[in-house]
Amino acid sequence: MKNIVELPKRKIYKTPRLLLADAYTIGADLFQSDKAKEKSVYYIVYRKELFTINQDLYNEDDTRIAFVGLGRILEKLFYEPITHEEIDEAKEFLKTYRFTPDGFKEYYFPEHLWRRTVDEFNGRPPIKIMGMPEGSVVYPNEPVVQISNEVSGFGELAAWFESKLIQTFAPSERVSQDRHFFEFFKEK
Secondary structure: OOOOOOOOOOOOOOOOHHHOOOHHHHOHHHHOOHHHHHOOEEEEEOOOOHHHOOOOOOOOOOOOEEOOOHHHHHHHHHOOOOOHHHHHHHHHHHOOOOEEOOEEOOOOOOHHHHHHHHHHHOOOOOEEEEEOOOOOEEOOOOEEEEEEEOOOOOHHHHHHOHHHHHHHHHHHHHHHHHHHHHHHHHHO
């Protein structure tokens, strides 16, 4: 006879990854064209220039940004596969998200895509994420990450993680500012 260990519910809540997106992305499947569902490609672009953040440290020629943080975000998002339990947890939460364009009713999200992700792709979303190598020098208004779906019909999943991946700007800005401060103090 096998001993089965039953774990208690988590004491520290972990937000289901299906909810780590903008609300309009989570429910956008209803509004997407068939072509967008078939194939979608999204880009992450930093629109803020460093000299607008700190004019004492930068001039308008200081546009270089050190790109970092993508690996850490990807590990948090994709190291563990999506599970049916995680989908159920997201679905349960979205039952409370009742404000929709049609009044108060259950908030729609493409559950079928997530179930297929678990059943057909072992919980790994069929998307491709390409980014600049960590430590690369990047510039404002140029793509630093590209997200696309790899399987027809999963176009919306390409958009799903876009809002999370834009968060690479914060560590990139911080590392860039640290370097500029280092150079500033070195000259002093």
